[in-house]
Amino acid sequence: xxxxxQTPRNRITKTGKRIMLECSQTKGHDRMYWYRQxxxxxxxxxxxxxDVKDINKGEISDGYSVSRQAQAKFSLxxxxxxxxxxxxxxxxxxxxxxxxxxxxxxxxxxxxx
Amino acid sequence: xQTVTQSQPEMSVQEAETVTxxxxxxxxxxxYYLFWYKQPPSRQMILVIRQExxxxxxxxxxxxxxxxxxxxxxxxxxxxxxxxxxxxxYFCAFMKVGSGTYKYIxxxxxxxxxxx
Numbered sequence: 001x002x003x004x005x006q007t008p009r010n011r012i013t014k015t016g017k018r019i020m021l022e023c024s025q026t027k028g029h030d031r032m033y034w035y036r037q038x039x040x041x042x043x044x045x046x047x048x049x050x051d052v053k054d055i056n057k058g059e060i061s062d063g064y065s066v067s068r069q070a071q072a073k074f075s076l077x078x079x080x081x082x083x084x085x086x087x088x089x090x091x092x093x094x095x096x097x098x099x100x101x102x103x104x105x106x107x108x109x110x111x112x113x
Numbered sequence: 114x115q116t117v118t119q120s121q122p123e124m125s126v127q128e129a130e131t132v133t134x135x136x137x138x139x140x141x142x143x144x145y146y147l148f149w150y151k152q153p154p155s156r157q158m159i160l161v162i163r164q165e166x167x168x169x170x171x172x173x174x175x176x177x178x179x180x181x182x183x184x185x186x187x188x189x190x191x192x193x194x195x196x197x198x199x200x201x202x203y204f205c206a207f208m209k210v211g212s213g214t215y216k217y218i219x220x221x222x223x224x225x226x227x228x229x
Contacts, residue, residue: 033216033217035219040122040221041221042117042119042204042220042222043217043219044219045216048216058216088156090158092158101148101160101163102158102160104157104158106155106156106157107156107157
């Protein structure tokens with residue numbers, strides 16, 4: 001089984017709808033991250049969490065919210081989806097040490113029409 | 114603020130040949146890590162290689178090696194004996210150490226195609 005899982009893998013939704021992307025990990029890591037990937041822009045950090053009680057905004061958090069339900073679960077919500085949120089979304093985890101590798105989920109392809 | 118630049122949006126190489134992907138970064142920090150990640154068509158992000166800034170020796174992982182030039186803030190990836198399975202998007206990433214945040218900053222990626 002994969003160490004980091006994301007659901008759904010693909011989703012098409014309409015403008016204005018609320019949508020939640022879920023991430024679970026079995027690595028036992030405290031640190032979890034949500035990224036957005038757009039062509040030509042690389043990966044950009046949306047939110048990150050260093051433990052269940054710690055949530056931090058990344059560089060592009062506007063229009064998104066997150067919830068850390070447990071050490072192993074970190075979900076990303078779009079309260080009212082808009083077309084420019086169409087992107088590939090990745091969840092990642094890492095151990096809490098410098099230089100630690102980030103382990104990525106398989107990504108969620110989100111299309112907002 | 115740190116930035117990471119990958120100036121080659123796309124590259125191609127013949128199978129069995131060697132190719133070098135470029136990455137430059139801008140930082141005032143002295144202690145940091147640099148990474149290369151691979152994203153094949155499956156979308157999965159996979160760590161290729163990691164370099165600690167305080168180490169002068171260039172990191173090597175099998176056919177993958179880096180040329181780390183700290184003064185020039187350059188971190189290129191060399192792939193030797195290229196294989197069809199190396200076809201992927203490659204991302205360079207920077208991580209500052211010391212603040213406790215351990216956040217990655219990614220470049221925009223280089224799409225590499227290995228030709229048969």
